[in-house]
Amino acid sequence: MAQQISAFPPVPLLTDAPEVFDPKAVTWNLFQANTLQPELNALATEAEANAGTAETKAAESLASAALSEEWATTTGALVAATDYAAKEWAQGTTAESAKRWATSTTGVSGGLKGARGYAQDANSSAVNASNSETAAANSAQSASDDAEQTALDRIATEQDRVQTEQDVVTSGNNADAALASEQKAAEWAESETEVEPGQYSAKYWAGQAGEVVSEGVIDDGQTSALTTWSSSKISTELDAKAEINDSTTSATSVWSSQKTNSELELKRDLTDTSFPRYDLASISTTATLDLATGNEFTVDASVARTLTFANVPAGRSMTVVLSITGASAITWPPGIRWHDATAPELGATWTIVVLNYDGANWSGVLGASA
Numbered sequence: 439m440a441q442q443i444s445a446f447p448p449v450p451l452l453t454d455a456p457e458v459f460d461p462k463a464v465t466w467n468l469f470q471a472n473t474l475q476p477e478l479n480a481l482a483t484e485a486e487a488n489a490g491t492a493e494t495k496a497a498e499s500l501a502s503a504a505l506s507e508e509w510a511t512t513t514g515a516l517v518a519a520t521d522y523a524a525k526e527w528a529q530g531t532t533a534e535s536a537k538r539w540a541t542s543t544t545g546v547s548g549g550l551k552g553a554r555g556y557a558q559d560a561n562s563s564a565v566n567a568s569n570s571e572t573a574a575a576n577s578a579q580s581a582s583d584d585a586e587q588t589a590l591d592r593i594a595t596e597q598d599r600v601q602t603e604q605d606v607v608t609s610g611n612n613a614d615a616a617l618a619s620e621q622k623a624a625e626w627a628e629s630e631t632e633v634e635p636g637q638y639s640a641k642y643w644a645g646q647a648g649e650v651v652s653e654g655v656i657d658d659g660q661t662s663a664l665t666t667w668s669s670s671k672i673s674t675e676l677d678a679k680a681e682i683n684d685s686t687t688s689a690t691s692v693w694s695s696q697k698t699n700s701e702l703e704l705k706r707d708l709t710d711t712s713f714p715r716y717d718l719a720s721i722s723t724t725a726t727l728d729l730a731t732g733n734e735f736t737v738d739a740s741v742a743r744t745l746t747f748a749n750v751p752a753g754r755s756m757t758v759v760l761s762i763t764g765a766s767a768i769t770w771p772p773g774i775r776w777h778d779a780t781a782p783e784l785g786a787t788w789t790i791v792v793l794n795y796d797g798a799n800w801s802g803v804l805g806a807s808a
Contacts (some may be wrong), residue, residue, distance in 0.1 A: 446495050448507075450598055450679045459694075478552050486796065491787070498648055500601070502584055503584075503601075503605035504585065505584065506568065506584030506605070507605065507608055508523060509523050509524065509580060509584070509610070510523060510524050510525065510612040510616070511523060511524075511525050511608075511611060511612040512525065512526060513526045514526070524573075524612070524613070524616045525612060525615060525619070526579075526618045527573050528615075528619035529619040529623075529625070530612050535543050535577070535624050536619070536620065536623035537619060537622060537626065540554065540626030540627050540639075540640060541553075541554055541626050542554065542622050543554065543555040551621075553627060553640030554625070554626070554639075554640055555640065580747055604771055608644065625639060627639060627640055627641065628641050628643055629641070629642065631797070642697055656668050658670075658671040661779060664779070675800075682694045684696075684697035718732060718734045719731075719732050719734065720732075720734045720735070720736055720761070721734065721735050721736070722735070722737075722738070723735050723737060724737065724738055724743055725743065725744060725745060725746065726745075726746055726747075726748050727745055727746065727747050727748065727758065727771075728748045728749055728762075729747065729748065729749045729750055729751065729756065729758070730748070730749035733757060733758045733759065734758075734761075735759070735760050735761070736757050736760075736761045736762075736763070737761070737762045737763070738763055738764060739762050739763060739764035739765065739766045739768055739784065739789075740763070740764040741764075741767060741786050742766045742767045742769075743767075743768050744768075744769040745769065745770060745771055746771050747800075750795065751795070751797075753797050754797055755794070755796050755797050756794075756795050757761075757792065757793070757794050757795075757804070758792075758793040758794075758795070759791075759792055760789065760790070760791040760792075761788070761789075761790055761792065762784060762789040762790075762791065763787070763788050764784075765784045765785065765786050765787075765789075766784075768781075768784070770802075771800070773799070773800055774793065774800045774801065774802045775799060775800065775801045775802070776801075776802050776803070777801075777802070777803040777804065781802075782802070782803075783804075783807075784802035784807065785806050785807030785808045786808070787806065788803035788808055789806075789807040790804075790806045790807065791803070791804060791805060791806070792804075792805045
């Protein structure tokens with residue numbers, strides 16, 4: 439409420455005699471009380487009302503500035519029920535932003551990858567990036583308009599004007615950031631040069647894919663690390679290297695694919711692709727390790743034994759496993775290269791020894807014993 443301005447104090451008497459007054463003083467006091475005082479009180483009331491209006495406008499302007507900044511800069515969360523801020527649409531991680539649609543090599547939404555992951559769909563990804571650019575530009579323009587309106591509203595006091603200028607600067611920076619993100623998204627979609635060191639746009643990779651498809655990778659006219667022969671060329675070259683002979687096995691001929699398939703079907707059902715296990719025959723011996731019969735042997739070492747190899751494969755490698763019972767001395771075939779240069783010591787009850795032939799030399803190691 440406006441404070442009423444009291445009347446000026448009465449003009450003192452011009453003489454000490456109580457019955458003598460100054461007529462001019464009396465007239466002035468009457469003027470103040472009847473005319474000037476009500477006008478001053480009315481002006482005070484109007485000034486208070488204007489101050490209240492200015493304060494309300496300042497509060498409204500501050501709320502508008504805060505909302506403008508939220509629409510311009512918020513990331514990682516919705517601003518309204520289903521809408522994100524300009525910065526989130528341009529480069530955020532929660533909304534399906536333009537940059538994610540342009541650069542992501544993993545799923546972005548609904549199991550779909552970004553433009554870079556689907557070079558064949560480059561045109562569609564570029565349209566999505568363009569739409570996101572438009573949304574970001576509209577949001578940035580809206581933020582800029584709100585900031586400008588806020589600056590116009592908050593001019594009642596010097597303190598409010600300073601705050602408004604700071605809000606406008608902040609909103610402008612965020613709008614610039616959104617614009618920069620839009621431009622980067624456009625580069626990821628359309629640039630024909632490097633967007634970042636060693637990284638290219640969707641349009642570039644689409645062009646590369648087109649070149650591979652148009653140029654082709656099958657070239658029967660030459661050998662190259664970048665192309666392959668057709669199946670017809672491969673078959674011709676194989677026929678030239680070896681004669682097909684299904685009636686025999688020979689080092690100078692090969693089987694036809696039909697013969698090969700027939701032989702494989704005799705060994706194993708080709709429809710069973712799991713191949714869960716295999717087993718080998720275990721051959722008992724006390725002296726000769728005949729490698730033509732198998733490569734898993736049991737040896738009774740209840741008495742001393744002398745072991746020899748027979749039918750060692752020429753120029754081919756194999757692994758031989760010996761399961762030895764008993765602990766009597768064993769004389770091993772000569773030339774075996776033992777682990778730590780020492781033949782294994784047999785366990786009191788049983789011993790497993792593993793031998794490996796690399797096509798030229800034998801090596802041996804103790805597997806287990808007890």
